[in-house]
Amino acid sequence: MFIAAMIGVLITMLMALVRALSGPTVFDRILAVNMFGTKTVLFIAVLGFLSGRPEFLDLALVYVLINFIGTIAILKFVRFGKVETA
Amino acid sequence: MSRALSLSTLLFAIWLIWSGHYTPLLLAFGVLSCALVLLVSHRMRIIDPEGHPTHLVRGSLSYGLWLTWALIQSNIDLAKRVLSPSLPIAPRMIRVKASQKTHLGQVIYANSITLTPGTVSVDIEDGMIEVHALTAEAAQELIDGEMDRRVTRLENED
Amino acid sequence: MDLIVYYASWALLSCGAFLCAVGGLGILRLPDFYSRQHAAGITDTLGSAFVLIGLMLQSGFSLNAAKLVMILIFLILTSPVATHAIAQAARQSGLEPKVVAEEDEA
Known part of the structure; x- marks a missing residue:
């Protein structure tokens, strides 16, 4: 059962990667990478249950937040050419 | 004051859930870190109705249920469209009015629009939200304004 | 009772x-950037919510379920903000959406 869910999520990640590699605009790539990150969270959570180690959920929690902050940081870099100023 | 109290309770509850270790030393660390966060948020002056909206808790339950139902409907609709071979979409840009008075209300409305598949809020200024809608039905539903009315009602509850 | 929960979680997970796979397909099939965002919306909302709720049913009433609830809340809160930020950045950089002509409408 967990395997089926993991395969579904993996296929989605693969499709997001294809979109991230093919572009065509930089925003397509950012969108695809953001989606890839969301799916990574699901993947980690399901993997934790599959291998009987629910401690993985802590990693998933951290990954949700890092994924969000990373997307915003990349966007800021794309728009302003630097991250540090407002 | 009651806002600070509810924020610290919330913070400590979350700490307890995430920690899973309940020895006196670690509990003391938890209390200490919660107090630190509380101090920082007090100095940043974000413990106010916008930063910690306790007045929305009661109304958000019924709104959340309605939003969940709307989400499920539009998800199924969009999934059907993506799966159908002819790809029946008709993307368009529309402008809808956000009749909420506070910034918080407008943010809730814009986020609800984005959360619903089929509509994404692209820009917001002067109480008007620019929305990219994927289908004519999704655009029409937004123009009819049920979501707008519900968010305004949520905002005005206290 | 256990059997019902088991089958419910199985159904939710699948x-x-x-839905995640449908969203992934959408991100490949849809014609331009703005419409691809909607496909990403499917996987971010209902797809991940179903997977996480399915896992919650598996773990029962425990700390793990609470953590899954927190993951779901963070996803629901952050995904529209990220989507909106990407859309606004694309709009302000001058990327024009493909729209249907008015006379094409049925």
Whole structure:
């Protein structure tokens, strides 16, 4: 059962990667990478249950937040050419 | 004051859930870190109705249920469209009015629009939200304004 | 009772994985950037919610379920903000959306 869910999520990640590699605009790539990150969270959570180690959920929690902050940081870099100023 | 109290309770509850270790030393660390966060948020002056909206808790339950139902409907609709071979979409840009008075209300409305598949809020200024809608039905539903009315009602509850 | 929960979580997990795959297909099939965002919306909302709720049913009433609830809340809160930020950045950089002409409408 967990395997089926993991395969579904993996296929989605693969499709997001294809979109991230093919572009065509930089925003397509950012969108695809953001989606890839969301799916990574699901993947980690399901993997934790599959291998009987629910401690993985802590990693998933951290990954949700890092994924969000990373997307915003990349966007800021794309728009302003630097991250540090407002 | 009651806002600070509810924020610290919330913070400590979350700490307890995430920690899973309940020895006196670690509990003391938890209390200490919660107090630190509380101090920082007090100095940043974000413990106010916008930063910690306790007045929305009661109304958000019924709104959340309605939003969940709307989400499920539009998800199924969009999934059907993506799966159908002819790809029946008709993307368009529309402008809808956000009749909420506070910034918080407008943010809730814009986020609800984005959360619903089929509509994404692209820009917001002067109480008007620019929305990219994927289908004519999704655009029409937004123009009819049920979501707008519900968010305004949520905002005005206290 | 256990059997019902087991089958419910099985159904939710497979529905969630299926919806994720549909969203992934959408991100490949849809014609331009703005419409691809909607496909990403499917996987971010209902797809991940179904998978996470399915896992919650598996773990029962425990700390793990609470953590899954927190993951779901963070996803629901952050995904529209990220989507909106990307859309606004694309709009302000001058990327024009493909729209249907008015006379094409049925």
